[in-house]
Amino acid sequence: MSGLVAASTAALALAMVASCSKPKAEPSADAKALFASVCARCHGEDGHGGLPLYEGGPSPRNFADPDFQRAFTDEDIKRTIRDGKGAGMPPFGATFTPEQLDALVGRVRSFDPKAK
Numbered sequence: 001m002s003g004l005v006a007a008s009t010a011a012l013a014l015a016m017v018a019s020c021s022k023p024k025a026e027p028s029a030d031a032k033a034l035f036a037s038v039c040a041r042c043h044g045e046d047g048h049g050g051l052p053l054y055e056g057g058p059s060p061r062n063f064a065d066p067d068f069q070r071a072f073t074d075e076d077i078k079r080t081i082r083d084g085k086g087a088g089m090p091p092f093g094a095t096f097t098p099e100q101l102d103a104l105v106g107r108v109r110s111f112d113p114k115a116k
Helices: 003-019 030-043 066-071 072-084 100-111
Strands: none
Touching: 030 066, 072 100
């Protein structure tokens, strides 16, 4: 990871911690690119989820659902990314750094219709 990417990701993480609430600003280009490269294949570029990956399986979460945004804390979202959800979502704990996890949480929060 380049120094610029690391610095941008760290700055986003610090801003999120400092605010102690859901971020209202648009996520960084790095967070958008990270989401697009890994998460969007199931959750869609717009975060609205998609079709189940297998017959009878769960549909990927719709991040634009206000009920989801209210019900889950940032730590809940981070834990799900890190640990997965059984057969519905694989764990990505070894894939992302703590800074990248924070950036992804910010990207997930950016789909909240109330944050816009």
